[in-house]
Amino acid sequence: MxxxxxxxxxxxxxxxxxxxxxxxxxxxxxxxxxxxxxxxxxxxxxxxxxxxxxxxxxxxxxxxxxxxxxxxxxxxxxxxxxxxxxxxxxxxxxxxxxxxxxxxxxxxxxxxxxxxxxxxxxxxxxxxxxxxxxxxxxxxxxxxxxxxxxxxxxxxxxxxxxxxxxxxxxxxxxxxxxxxxxxxxxxxxxxxxxxxxxxxxxxxxxxxxxxxxxxxxxxxxxxxxxxxxxxxxxxxxxxxxxxxxxxxxxxxxxxxxxxxxxxxxxLIPLRDMRIIRGELKNLMDPEVYNAGNKEDYIKAILTDRGELLDPMRKLKSIYPNIMLLELEDRGNRGEYNILSKTSRGKSKLELFSEFYKYINDMELAMESAEVLSKIIQEVEKRGEDLEAN
Structure with missing residues (x-):
């Protein structure tokens, strides 16, 4: 039978x-x-x-x-x-x-x-x-x-x-x-x-x-x-x-x-399920997305270290059936303690730079540091003005 x-x-x-x-x-x-x-x-x-x-x-x-x-x-x-x-x-x-x-x-x-x-x-x-x-x-x-x-x-x-x-x-x-x-x-x-x-x-x-x-x-x-x-x-x-x-x-x-x-x-599905991994710009490269069926159901794992502006919208323009978006797990780096002895005597910019590296596993770019320094100075000045008044 x-x-x-x-x-x-x-x-x-x-x-x-x-x-x-x-x-x-x-x-x-x-x-x-x-x-x-x-x-x-x-x-x-x-x-x-x-x-x-x-x-x-x-x-x-x-x-x-x-x-x-x-x-x-x-x-x-x-x-x-x-x-x-x-x-x-x-x-x-x-x-x-x-x-x-x-x-x-x-x-x-x-x-x-x-x-x-x-x-x-x-x-x-x-x-x-x-x-x-x-x-x-x-x-x-x-x-x-x-x-x-x-x-x-x-x-x-x-x-x-x-x-x-x-x-x-x-x-x-x-x-x-x-x-x-x-x-x-x-x-x-x-x-x-x-x-x-x-x-x-x-x-x-x-x-x-x-x-x-x-x-x-x-x-x-x-x-x-x-x-x-x-x-x-x-x-x-x-x-x-x-x-x-x-x-x-x-x-x-x-x-x-x-x-x-x-x-x-x-059985061959209408749309497969796939996991793609890499930096956002690479996943949007025609050589990458044309290598598979763009209509597949996608889970994207992004390996970018810096900040990203609306990555889901950008990926959806290429992969219309993207289901999930994740940032790559950078592992357990332990607890960050801003009040540790090694932090004493450091400027606000130095403390932020340390925290940025802890979170992103990369150094704060020079251009970003300059912008941040100006913001810190402006905030401190406004605080001084408020105290004077």
């Missing part, structure tokens, strides 16, 4: 005040093309279909268009679950009717986990759809006070599945959360924490009975402990911590023995 595993669409996402719906429409059209070319027997969406519980109208319309094309035009079933960003009840609405068309959406976790059976030339493949649920919700569903972490919750769910599961058949798990492998999972700034203190982590060993586990939540494509336990990652980059990631979807082939063979189809 061939499956396309996706996750974390986050339709309706806003990144640094930029609406991403057009970018999402562009990337979802690519996904539709991949589905058309691959012609799988199922498409998985492993949670976080929307970015927030009440999705904007344009996000709902986009999802309706994409799901409709997959199911009605391509006649390919979709297996989807709610993630921690989704509203379980809203996603669950109409799910019973939609099943007749091949759209299987599980928004709300049930005591008896949802099971969808699809067949290929080798027989049945059983898909278990486990939407995200807080630990307290799972504890109430199973009426088990000992469930105090996501590990406990997932263990209880899988024990329930295994009580009726035929392990001689091919079984696939679809769920959403943090699954820890042999190494710490790669996380991103755009992922919403599930809990505090590590109680959200689930061991990969719980999924030993499944020939493939399709995970959602982490935005970096990666395996969790074993090759057949995978995150597909998000379809787009949603933070600058993801600039080095290659986004895509997992093409999963499950053979007659239940072995999963995974390939990746990469």
């Amino acid at each position: 061939k499956i396309i595993h996706t996750g974390d669409w986050h339709i309706g996402k806003i990144v640094n005040e930029y609406h991403m719906t057009k970018d999402q429409e562009y990337i979802l059209n690519q996904l539709l093309q991949i589905i058309k070319e691959e012609n799988p027997q199922a498409v998985i969406i492993a949670g976080d279909i929307y970015d927030r519980s009440v999705a904007p109208v344009e996000a709902v319309e986009l999802l309706d268009k994409v799901l409709g094309e997959i199911i009605l035009d391509y006649n390919i079933p979709i297996l989807a679950i709610a993630g921690n960003h989704d509203s379980p009840e809203r996603l669950n609405f109409g799910s019973g009717i939609l099943k007749t068309k091949g759209l299987y959406i599980e928004g709300v976790l049930k005591k008896e986990p949802a099971k969808v059976v699809l067949n290929d030339e080798y027989g049945p493949v059983n898909f278990y759809l486990i939407p995200y649920a807080d630990t307290a919700v799972v504890r109430d569903i199973y009426e088990e006070p000992s469930i105090k972490s996501q590990q406990d919750a997932m263990k209880a769910i899988i024990e329930r599945i295994k009580s009726n599961m035929n392990e001689k058949e091919r079984n696939v798990m679809i769920t959403h959360g943090y699954v820890r492998g042999l190494e710490e999972p790669e996380t991103c700034e755009s992922e919403r924490p599930l809990s505090i203190g590590g109680t959200d982590m689930v061991s990969y060993e719980l999924f030993d009975s499944f020939c493939y586990t399709a995970l959602g939540h982490l935005h970096s494509p990666q395996k969790a402990g074993r090759d057949n336990i995978r995150y597909s990652g998000s379809l787009l980059k949603y933070s600058f911590s993801e600039v080095k990631q290659k986004k895509g979807v997992n093409i999963v082939h499950i053979d007659d023995k239940g072995s999963a063979h995974i390939e990746t189809r990469h």
